[in-house]
Amino acid sequence: MVTHFSRFQHLLLQPRLLSSHQSRALQHPLIRTLTVIRSVMGSSSSSSSSKLLFRQLFEKESSTFTYLLADVSNPVKPALLIDPVDKTVDRDLKLINELGLKLVYAMNTHVHADHVTGTGLLKTKVPGVKSVISKASGSKADMFLEPGDRVSIGDIYLEVRATPGHTAGCVTYVTGEEADQPQPRMAFTGDAVLIRGCGRTDFQGGSSDQLYESVHSQASFHANLIFTLPKDTLIYPAHDYKGYEVSTVGEEMQHNPRLTKDKETFKSIMSNLNLAYPKMIDVAVPANMVCGLQDLPPQANL
Numbered sequence: 432m433v434t435h436f437s438r439f440q441h442l443l444l445q446p447r448l449l450s451s452h453q454s455r456a457l458q459h460p461l462i463r464t465l466t467v468i469r470s471v472m473g474s475s476s477s478s479s480s481s482k483l484l485f486r487q488l489f490e491k492e493s494s495t496f497t498y499l500l501a502d503v504s505n506p507v508k509p510a511l512l513i514d515p516v517d518k519t520v521d522r523d524l525k526l527i528n529e530l531g532l533k534l535v536y537a538m539n540t541h542v543h544a545d546h547v548t549g550t551g552l553l554k555t556k557v558p559g560v561k562s563v564i565s566k567a568s569g570s571k572a573d574m575f576l577e578p579g580d581r582v583s584i585g586d587i588y589l590e591v592r593a594t595p596g597h598t599a600g601c602v603t604y605v606t607g608e609e610a611d612q613p614q615p616r617m618a619f620t621g622d623a624v625l626i627r628g629c630g631r632t633d634f635q636g637g638s639s640d641q642l643y644e645s646v647h648s649q650a651s652f653h654a655n656l657i658f659t660l661p662k663d664t665l666i667y668p669a670h671d672y673k674g675y676e677v678s679t680v681g682e683e684m685q686h687n688p689r690l691t692k693d694k695e696t697f698k699s700i701m702s703n704l705n706l707a708y709p710k711m712i713d714v715a716v717p718a719n720m721v722c723g724l725q726d727l728p729p730q731a732n733l
């Protein structure tokens with residue numbers, strides 16, 4: 432199910448005003464088609480695809496978003512969860528059952544410090560579910576991802592991009608670029624990019640320098656490059672503390688109060704956040720290093 436791939440090219444269609452000459456040129460059927468696609472994409476605050484079933488779910492104690500994606504064009508309706516929380520596993524499973532989906536993967540964007548992941552619990556409740564996390568996280572799981580891997584459910588897939596900075600093993604999952612994948616693209620950024628913010632960088636191997644590079648750099652093919660994704664790419668973070676639900680790459684490039692700054696200013700902002708340590712960090716990190724389950728016997732196959 433996880434495959435390496437070698438293409439990160441994408442078509443970037445910038446919205447702009449048209450001259451009368453350009454308007455006449457739009458009579459060309461190919462250009463007209465592209466323009467229609469662009470206008471649909473540009474006005475959207477959610478992705479459209481006849482295949483994709485998508486739900487954004489919220490756990491209010493830790494302000495965590497869990498995302499449910501499924502390919503409902505496939506007879507099995509295979510599904511995955513991104514960043515499930517232990518406290519809301521039963522809610523998530525109820526929804527999955529009601530919608531007739533088959534949960535295949537329980538994935539994390541990183542080792543969370545503020546809540547216990549639901550992946551271990553999901554594995555005990557749904558036989559066959561595979562826990563998934565980046566290899567760089569150092570955590571236990573059934574499947575370990577590296578930058579450039581793909582995770583597929585039916586005909587829909589997520590690309591894995593390295594997003595270190597909040598933690599060393601953070602990744603972002605991005606839907607595929609092809610026309611048969613959900614459009615606009617969706618980026619599940621974990622705690623790398625939050626809406627009008629970003630993840631803190633003061634523990635778990637965090638680095639403000641690295642986070643800045645993860646978002647801005649174009650140096651490495653498999654590096655995250657969040658701000659080089661198409662501007663209409665929808666950003667779905669792991670947390671929100673301000674009442675937001677979704678943003679876009681273009682919106683964050685323009686309005687993110689931290690990530691729009693130059694690197695030195697960004698680093699200075701990050702080193703002066705003075706945030707309290709997450710209340711659950713001493714419980715959550717050890718638990719999440721073993722998929723959210725601490726009390727299993729050593730021989731348990733996580």
Ligand SMILES: N[C@@H](CCC(=O)N[C@@H](CSS)C(=O)NCC(=O)O)C(=O)O
Pocket residue numbers: 493543544545622628629630631632670672706707708709710711
């Ligand atoms: N008060 C919460 C923790 C809040 C917090 O630190 N959130 C993290 C992401 S979870 S480790 C973060 O990166 N925040 C960035 C920010 O600017 O707020 C608790 O005690 O759990």
